[in-house]
Amino acid sequence: MANISIRNVSKSYGALNVLRPFSLEIENGEFVVLVGPSGCGKSTMLKILAGLEPATEGQIFIGDREVTDLAPGDRDIAMVFQNYALYPHLTVRQNIGFGLKMRGTDKTEIDRRVDDAARILEVTPYLDRKPKDLSGGQRQRVALGRAIVRQPQAFLMDEPLSNLDAKLRVHMRAEIGALHKRIGVTTVYVTHDQVEAMTMADRVVIMQGGLIQQIAAPDELFNNPANLFVAGFIGSPGMNFLNAELRDGQLTAFGQQISLPRATTHQGPVVVGLRPEHLTLGEGPVTFSVRPTLVESLGSEKYVYFEAEGARIADGEDSKSKGLIARVSHSGALPRNEEIRLGFDPAQLYLFNFKTGERL
């Protein structure tokens, strides 16, 4: 086990900058999740950590050792791939023991450790099968077994759950969490799924376009997003955004003047963010009337879709009009197109710089 230090690592393929200078300190035993939309450079970062891709610039330390120029096999890390990458010509036992064998561990020791790993991951009955005779979930476990058997300094996992069906995914998510608690190995986990990131991580690194947007614990990320991108990425349904005008601490939105409780000196256009769950049915400190365009019922909860002046999506300068959502507790009927009142507390508004998207 070890801490990992990524110092100013960047990566480009020719003219394409895939990672901008990227720095991250990961503590011993920490579970860090890299999350971001597809193509943002997560896998690239993980491959650089593993030594499968060279960094264009920067340094990587695992423990006290600089590993920037070491071969993957010399870094003492284990990796779990999205497609599992089990060796199809080897049995489960040989798959799990392969790394030990390559390192010249003696036969009885390999057997003992493979048996241990197999017991932890409950794949003992399949040890003599080939990967093609396993289900998706079993293959996933074998891939994890191959990682834990070596007792490496760190685990690197690249979207290990994305090939499982939804139910198994939730189950394996909990299992990987429990496994991490049990063996406590420093883990870097890559996913595009913000729910996975929020539920599994000690700390989340949100990336977009090769740039780190924010590094924070899940709750911190939810409560204090650093910018528009993070605010829109975390949470489901996503945060509502409106273009609005701020003048002398007064915000013009939802057809009214709203006094902001926090003092701000910012003047001019801003983006206002409001989480769907912070809207309530009925009167609030600020109240407005809407006609729902759609109401989705989840039983005790309702997603109320409505339109509002200036509504926009998180990224995209064009402020393309988009409906807003309120997530309200209400078990009765809410007819479409019939006027309802929605309220919120202005203390729960988020304000973002209109140009840069930074939080104000």
Place this chain on the structure above:
Amino acid sequence: MKRTFAQSLALYATVIFTLLMILFPVYWLVVTALSTTNELYRLPPTFWPTDPQWDIFARVWAAKPILMWLWNSMLAAVGSVALSMLVSVSAGYALSRYSMRGGATMGLFVLTAKMLPATLLVIPLFSIFSSFGLIGSLWTLVLAHSTMIIPFATWMLKGYFDTIPKELEQAAMVDGCSPIGAMVRVVLPIATPGLAATALYAFVLSWADYAYARTFLVNSPDNWTANLGITTMQGEYVTYWNDISAASVFIALPIIAIYLFLERYLVGGLTAGAEK
């Protein structure tokens, strides 16, 4: 889905027709070998000799150095397979895995070499080989056949390696293999069907060659390959087609044996289970 009777009929008719097309020449070879010379020239032809000459095989075997010819063919083929596999596996793997400047262009260039007819290459090859004093040696065939085999074999293998997820090598490297180790321990075992198919292709190409053997070896009877040897059985005035056919049967047998041996490796689907 269950086939209707008409569909089954069409299917089997096609299979039988194709088999007849493929097997008829083989059958005719055997019939020719077993017939007497007189019967061969009879019209209409007989579809099974009235008096099959089973002793022809023993006679031809005793009269001609068939075993030596086969041995020479075997040496040339095994040498060509070994040399061309060594080159094609490395080249195909490199083309599949490493992006290099001009890699695609180079790949295409390699393939165009395949389109040059043997007769075009035979003259320059002859002058090269004679300046190295190789004319008359089986090495000429190993080298010449490899020039025919390598371009296409490289492409076959590149295509095969492309189907093997590169995460498998990455996993092997994380597990402690060097890049070469990952190729030898993981990629090649998985690529067995592709390797077997390519080796078979190479073997058959070398075994079937006549033009190169005729040009480079004609004055060295001790190094004649089977194909070259057989054509010398064609007389100036009389040709004993039954003798030639019997010798041809001997030449076809090793190919069939090799095929039966490689067949178990030719089945695909070995990568099944590597991924999700």
